[in-house]
Amino acid sequence: MELTAEIAAYRAGTGDPGRLVGEFRRAVLLVPLADDSAGGLMSAVSGGIRWLYAFTDEEAFARFVEARGEAAREWPYLAILGARLVDAVVPEVDGPAGIAVNVADEGGSMLFPPVAGIVPDGCAVDLRAVGDGEAA
Template identity: 45%
Template sequence: MTDLIERVRAGRGDGEAMVEAFRATVVLVPLAPDGGLSAADAGGIRWVFAFTSPAELAAWTLARGGDGDAEQPYLTTLGRRLLTVAPVGVALDVAGGQPMLLPPMRGIVPDELALDA
């Protein structure tokens, strides 16, 4: 997954292939204190945080001022599930070296959830 992201970020990759790979990837989604998914609002979009590895999740926890060694509750799911449950974007590995935003737009989420439909 990270190699596909790197190529897309460099302008040499296939965005559709990267989104398809994300859909098939198991990701870690941190839980908020209220038990919901950790998310933030930016640019009028709700962004759910997702991570491709425990190390990426720990980097995010540290970047937020937390203890990288402390347990961060999370759920494990396929990327596909995040893209099909609500009109939200996914902020992937946002504290890592290859962050990627997957906005809730056609070609990424189902058309009925897409903001540009």
């Protein structure tokens, strides 16, 4: 099953969290580049978490652009595996970071928060080192 189908199943209450995360990790996602001079990835901060925007396909990305009222300009993006996004990019973000997939799709969006099982343990906000590295 592809990521959008897993998201729909999960939102309907019939999905499996493990399958959802697995499809997310295998999916090639489109991540818009920030339009500032820093040259990073487009994101927003909410609740103390930096959410990187990612889209499952060009149509979902286009809905986001339309919702922002910015369809007239060019939108450069990076195509990246979900696994690479969480395993290599999230650890480079200053502070907790998660992935917001298809944010303009009211019934098809999904947040992948910075928790164990989604991001590397060292970036997971629900884990903290205790003694010999056990989770609290």
